[in-house]
Amino acid sequence: MSKFQQLRLEGVTRRFGGQDALVDLDLTIERGEFIALLGPSGCGKSTALNCLAGLLPLTAGRIWQDDTRLDTLLPEKRGFGMVFQNYALFPHLTVWKNIAFGLQMRRLPGAEIRRRTDEAIALVHLEEQARKLPGQLSGGQQQRVAIARAVVLEPSLVLMDEPLSNLDAKLRLEMRTEIRRLHQALGLTTVYVTHDQEEALSMADRLVVLRGGRVQQIGTPEQLHTQPANRHVADFMGFRNLLPMKVVTTGVSTVVEGGGLTLQGTPVGDVHPGDEVVAGVRPESLRIAEDGFPATVEVVEYQGREVAVEAVTDAGQRLHLRAADRPAPGDKVRLAVDPAALLLFPAGGAH
Numbered sequence: 001m002s003k004f005q006q007l008r009l010e011g012v013t014r015r016f017g018g019q020d021a022l023v024d025l026d027l028t029i030e031r032g033e034f035i036a037l038l039g040p041s042g043c044g045k046s047t048a049l050n051c052l053a054g055l056l057p058l059t060a061g062r063i064w065q066d067d068t069r070l071d072t073l074l075p076e077k078r079g080f081g082m083v084f085q086n087y088a089l090f091p092h093l094t095v096w097k098n099i100a101f102g103l104q105m106r107r108l109p110g111a112e113i114r115r116r117t118d119e120a121i122a123l124v125h126l127e128e129q130a131r132k133l134p135g136q137l138s139g140g141q142q143q144r145v146a147i148a149r150a151v152v153l154e155p156s157l158v159l160m161d162e163p164l165s166n167l168d169a170k171l172r173l174e175m176r177t178e179i180r181r182l183h184q185a186l187g188l189t190t191v192y193v194t195h196d197q198e199e200a201l202s203m204a205d206r207l208v209v210l211r212g213g214r215v216q217q218i219g220t221p222e223q224l225h226t227q228p229a230n231r232h233v234a235d236f237m238g239f240r241n242l243l244p245m246k247v248v249t250t251g252v253s254t255v256v257e258g259g260g261l262t263l264q265g266t267p268v269g270d271v272h273p274g275d276e277v278v279a280g281v282r283p284e285s286l287r288i289a290e291d292g293f294p295a296t297v298e299v300v301e302y303q304g305r306e307v308a309v310e311a312v313t314d315a316g317q318r319l320h321l322r323a324a325d326r327p328a329p330g331d332k333v334r335l336a337v338d339p340a341a342l343l344l345f346p347a348g349g350a351h
């Protein structure tokens with residue numbers, strides 16, 4: 001299928017028995033975008049991807065590729081490429097033949113098959129390995145073969161389901177860059193499933209955060225990082241400190257109290273005096289400061305230039321922070337947070 005301008009998911013829903021795996025997903029993917037579907041295990045990421053691929057029929061909703069209805073087409077008619085975490089290479093075929101296979105199935109002329117296969121091999125830097133069998137390659141090289149095999153067919157959309165989860169940490173980092181490079185070099189449109197928020201933030205143009213089959217937020221990495229829509233997205237985006245509190249005053253500043261603390265924060269959405277909220281702050285936004293509230297250091301963990309500190313307030317609230325100089329367990333410290341960095345989410349908030 002030819003390249004499209006837009007792919008639109010409208011109210012895409014999938015139930016298994018009575019259980020909602022994916023509910024009412026609305027998403028417009030522009031040509032050339034890199035979209036990450038992000039969320040914890042069981043949130044519906046793979047269901048969304050499989051609905052797109054045509055491997056799962058929709059319970060409700062529609063998928064459009066420009067003006068063509070796509071959700072009624074068989075998977076092979078959609079022209080998408082797929083890369084999974086288990087590479088599913090043919091073990092008895094060389095790297096070259098694994099990559100050429102799809103082109104041969106399409107009965108393209110031999111010269112074109114050779115040219116495109118050689119190009120794909122060069123793109124993923126596997127020239128040296130072209131004559132080897134998959135079993136003779138490292139995990140990262142095998143994953144590169146799987147990617148080359150998908151992109152050699154010049155798919156209008158590439159779907160990737162946790163393609164790096166079987167690789168070790170160092171290789172995962174390298175392959176992130178590699179996949180992003182290929183995405184750009186080939187002008188691909190990519191939908192990438194991961195439960196790793198760092199991976200999603202570093203690779204994607206836009207992220208779709210799912211929870212319990214429902215979209216929590218769609219936005220750029222920066223939007224999600226700085227303006228999480230609710231406490232669940234905040235939790236996922238590294239707001240490790242999430243404190244139940246109650247609103248005291250609103251207006252010029254919003255004051256909340258709870259667990260023996262009185263703090264100023266920034267509401268996300270409507271809050272009123274008396275409301276229960278969850279106050280969220282990242283470890284890096286909590287500072288050791290003389291005018292702060294008292295806490296006792298419990299755990300200090302070395303983390304490169306800084307240390308990660310766990311401290312407990314007098315009322316027993318456990319907090320995570322970063323510190324440049326090394327406090328010791330048992331130290332009494334004072335902690336403060338800027339009102340702009342303390343986000344206040346309605347406690348009953350979205351789902």
Ligand SMILES: Nc1ncnc2c1ncn2[C@@H]1O[C@H](COP(=O)(O)OP(=O)(O)OP(=O)(O)O)[C@@H](O)[C@H]1O
Nearest residue numbers: 016020021039040041042043044045046047048195
């Ligand atoms: N074939 C199926 N039959 C019944 N329930 C299913 C089926 N596939 C998925 N589900 C359920 O649908 C929900 C979403 O599953 P899905 O695989 O999409 O989640 P996920 O976010 O991809 O999780 P993971 O990261 O663990 O793969 C889960 O509750 C799951 O148990």
